[in-house]
Every structure is written in structure tokens, then in C-alpha cells.
Amino acid sequence: MIFEGSNEVEAAVRGVLADVLGLFPERAAAMTDVTPLFGAMPELDSMAVAGVLTELEDRLGILIEDDEVDGDMLESFGSLVAFVAAKSLT
Amino acid sequence: MTGHADNRLRIDSYDWRGGREAVLRFGPDHGPAVIVALPLLEEGNRTRSLAVSVLRLLTDRGIGGLLPDLPGTGESMTSTEEMRLANMQDAFAAAAATRPGVHGVAIRSGALIDRAATLAGRWHLSPQDGASLLREWRRIAGQGADAPSLAVAGNAVAPGLLEDLREAEPAKHNARTLRLANGAGRADGTLPGSPVWRHSEPRNDPVLAQAISDDIVRWILM
Numbered sequence: 001m002i003f004e005g006s007n008e009v010e011a012a013v014r015g016v017l018a019d020v021l022g023l024f025p026e027r028a029a030a031m032t033d034v035t036p037l038f039g040a041m042p043e044l045d046s047m048a049v050a051g052v053l054t055e056l057e058d059r060l061g062i063l064i065e066d067d068e069v070d071g072d073m074l075e076s077f078g079s080l081v082a083f084v085a086a087k088s089l090t
Numbered sequence: 091m092t093g094h095a096d097n098r099l100r101i102d103s104y105d106w107r108g109g110r111e112a113v114l115r116f117g118p119d120h121g122p123a124v125i126v127a128l129p130l131l132e133e134g135n136r137t138r139s140l141a142v143s144v145l146r147l148l149t150d151r152g153i154g155g156l157l158p159d160l161p162g163t164g165e166s167m168t169s170t171e172e173m174r175l176a177n178m179q180d181a182f183a184a185a186a187a188t189r190p191g192v193h194g195v196a197i198r199s200g201a202l203i204d205r206a207a208t209l210a211g212r213w214h215l216s217p218q219d220g221a222s223l224l225r226e227w228r229r230i231a232g233q234g235a236d237a238p239s240l241a242v243a244g245n246a247v248a249p250g251l252l253e254d255l256r257e258a259e260p261a262k263h264n265a266r267t268l269r270l271a272n273g274a275g276r277a278d279g280t281l282p283g284s285p286v287w288r289h290s291e292p293r294n295d296p297v298l299a300q301a302i303s304d305d306i307v308r309w310i311l312m
Contacts, residue, residue: 020285050230055285057222058274059273
């Protein structure tokens with residue numbers, strides 16, 4: 001899948017979080033750049049993080065190295081989208 | 091899901107070179123049938139109810155189904171620590187041999203298990219190769235690529251299985267590959283629905299189950 005721009009990436013990240021964490025559509029749709037993720041969202045435990053990362057890899061055809069995964073990347077919806085966009089738009 | 095279909099579900103067993111395992115049999119004993127390979131470990135638990143829904147829908151269309159326990163899964167006496175890929179492949183092949191002409195249906199890493207079986211064809215849903223599975227397990231366990239063994243969601247995984255999986259690939263021979271509509275990767279077709287193997291709470295997806303069974307019916311009868 002080739003992504004034209006960051007809107008598609010944002011939609012993909014939103015879809016992955018909704019699917020992996022089982023979020024209701026309204027809650028997934030309400031996430032903005034500043035919505036906090038890791039540490040703030042009870043569904044996002046370490047196992048769910050693994051699922052989110054692997055599903056992003058599957059869905060966007062990217063590879064995320066373990067040393068790229070840190071608290072900053074997962075801090076907010078916006079930071080995760082920015083990380084994934086940098087990976088998939090290059 | 092009719093009462094009639096329920097009456098045609100039964101628990102049976104099959105023998106393979108390493109012992110005896112249970113197999114759920116759905117639908118008629120003759121005519122077309124599928125045998126299902128679930129993914130390994132946690133994803134297997136998460137996709138089991140989807141697989142059973144699909145098998146019931148296929149029963150309603152006159153297609154029989156087999157859902158075997160494999161050594162290390164379900165009710166098997168083998169612990170997950172003793173799971174080896176070759177044993178699962180051989181057991182799956184033995185279960186398939188109880189129903190000559192059977193078609194294989196594999197979900198995710200289940201596609202690594204159907205290699206040794208004699209099948210009329212292979213139908214793979216979002217197949218996952220061994221390298222990707224290992225990367226995910228290491229992520230879940232929080233361990234690096236050099237860790238000799240892993241504990242994945244409460245299951246101890248033996249070094250031998252990790253070794254088996256390193257270069258394991260889904261069999262490509264006579265295979266039809268389906269993916270979800272929003273997934274990446276090569277596919278012969280896409281299906282609507284959500285990746286139930288990702289959901290931390292097991293749940294079903296009736297839309298996906300219907301789409302899978304429709305595609306399988308067309309594939310078998312074409």
C-alpha cells in the first residue's frame with residue numbers, strides 16, 4: 001500500500017489503535033494530536049503495544065526496530081503518527 | 091447457527107506418530123471439507139471463535155470441517171514448552187489424512203503448519219512468516235533477538251521452536267491468500283472486517299466470518 005500523505009497515515013494509525021485496543025468508534029474518532037497514549041490509556045499495556053507496532057508494520061509495510069520504540073514515540077497520538085509518517089513516507 | 095448444525099458437531103480423535111490428539115468435526119462425513127490450522131499461542135486463542143463460526147457457516151452450506159488440536163495446543167497433553175513446528179506439521183498432516191480430498195484453511199501463523207499435509211488446496215488468511223512472528227513474540231516478552239527462550243503471554247516457548255520459526259515460510263503451492271481490506275502485502279483478494287487476532291479480549295466478527303465462508307465456498311466449488 002502506497003501512502004500519499006500524512007492524512008492516510010493518521011487514518012491508518014487511528015484504525016490500528018481502534019482495532020487492537022477495541023476502542024469504540026467515537027473514542028477513536030475523537031483522538032487528536034495531543035491525546036495521551038502510553039501511561040494514560042489503560043488498554044495500552046505492554047502486550048497491546050506489541051500488537052499496535054506489529055499491526056502498523058503489517059498494515060503499512062514498514063519495519064520498526066526495537067531501539068526506535070521509546071516513551072516519546074508513544075506519548076501521544078500525534079507523536080505516534082509523526083513517527084509512523086517518517087517511516088512510511090520516505 | 092441452526093440446531094441441526096449443532097447436532098453435527100462432534101469431538102473425535104486422531105493418531106499421529108507422536109500420540110493422539112482431539113479433533114472437532116463439523117458437518118457431513120462425506121463430500122467437500124476443510125481442515126483449519128489456527129495461529130500459534132495467543133493468536134490461536136483469539137481466532138478460535140472466528141474459526142468455529144466459519145466452520146458452522148460452512149456446515150450450513152454442506153461443507154464439512156475439522157478443527158484439530160495439535161501437540162501443544164488446546165487439550166493436548168504436550169505442554170507449550172515442548173511445541174515443535176515439525177510435530178505440529180506432522181500432526182496436522184495426520185489429521186488431514188483422515189479426510190482425503192480435504193482443503194486447508196489457515197489463519198495467520200497457521201499457514202506455517204499446513205506444509206506437510208496432502209491438501210486439495212491451501213486458503214490462507216493474512217499469513218504470517220516465522221520471522222515476523224518471532225519479532226512480535228520478542229516484543230511481547232520484552233526480550234532481544236539473542237534471548238534463547240521466551241515467555242509469551244504466560245506460555246513458555248522452547249528454544250527449539252524459536253529456531254524452527256526463524257526461517258519458516260507459508261507454503262505457496264496451490265495457495266489462495268486473502269488479507270483484510272486495510273492490510274498490506276500480496277493477496278489474491280481482500281475481506282472486510284477487523285483483525286480479531288489483535289484483540290486482547292477474544293471476540294468474534296460476524297462480518298468477517300461470513301466473508302471468509304463465502305470466499306471459501308466459492309474457492310472450493312469453482
